[in-house]
Amino acid sequence: MDTQERQTGMRAGYIYSAVRLWFIETVRNKMVLLLLFILPALFYSIAWITLSSERIIFILGSVKGKPVVPVVQEQLGLIFIGLAATGLIASFLALTMMQRNTLAKKRLVLCGYRPVELSAAIIIVVLITTLIVSAYIALMATLFMHPAHIMGIIWGYILCGYVYGSYGLLIGAILKGELEGILFIVLLANLDVGWLQNPIYYSGAQTKAVIEWLPAFFPSQTTMIAAFTDLPAAGPGLAGFFYGTVLLMIAFAIFWYRIKITR
């Protein structure tokens, strides 16, 4: 076959158009709006009604010396429920963004878009949406509790959105079926954020190494350090960012392979 034309570089106008139109498309999706506004409020309300105000202790796994931290169960539960909502919504948004209209995206490439421009536009849309969702869910937490370091919590939630958004993009790049994709993200978000990373489970776990390799480990540690201690959270924050970036790069290598055309 004739050689494939290597097109490199990105054109700002092309990326801007794709970002603008995909934002319009995302906002028009009623399921997205429903998820954004209803799900976090529902999660928080259930947690607020059901959690007790007893004091419990847990281990901070990412901090040197693994200190034991005492907290009120209700506050810990609310922080975790917010993380779970962020992870679930971010991964769902990213999955939808990646899976929707694959053939139309490929047609855009045939008509002149470069795969790298479409990839950049998807990253921008997912990052901005995740940023808004994470900040919204973190701020909503302040309706139920008054944590000391709200900016740290917002950063932890954004990190969770980033890592899970990247995971959603990866699943969307690998799987073609929407249902299988949703199953994968719901399964991991529930197991990882909602259960394994919960300090009560983590503190008693026999093998902590497996839990520490899962996507929500660093974001949840960053959030808990900010919410319940005065310790610096830069270490797990950076590790979480690195983790999310690796997932993102793998996702886009697969996406690029799927939408590239021969020239």
Added chain:
Amino acid sequence: MAEHTIITARNISKSFGSNHVLNDLSFEVERGIVLGIEGENGSGKSTLLNILARYWKADSGSLVINGRIGFCPQSPMLFVHLTVEENLSFFKQAYGMGKNRVTDHRIARLDELLRTFNFPEPLSKKCSKLSGGTLQKLNLIIALMNDPDILLLDEPYASFDWETYLSFWKFSENLRNEGKTLIIISHIIYAREKLDRIWTLRRGKLV
């Protein structure tokens, strides 16, 4: 490649697993003709068109295309949650079309295409609300708006009404007169008198 030849394919083969869809296919297509490729379901028509459109890569062989391609797939590849106007804007950007009709003739051409195919809906309507026939018109307009030298059409008129069907053939004739090449694939080719060549594809070979 001779001056009048716009596509030259040599020994093109394509398999999906153990299914050999195209077998050592060689052909040339002249500039300014309307070519029909017919064949039964599974004969390799769509595979061939997808390879010509550069959607898929052949497993072996060489393909030289000397011109700009417009591809009209069988099922519209569009963003259904966007409006007609937004889809057009997306593909205008993809084609690198300008905004000024004086400096870019394709802008005026797009208006002409919308008129020619009597595009009935307001352009602010979401594509998910369009009928199958109207969606197919938009699919065709997007393939044509870049003023391609070669137009690849996969079952183009399956959802057209009679009026659009007639407009399609009239427009095809105009395109041929402008020196453009049209390749139409279908399991049944209608209006055979309007085509310059008709090839039959059977089990991945031209017969």
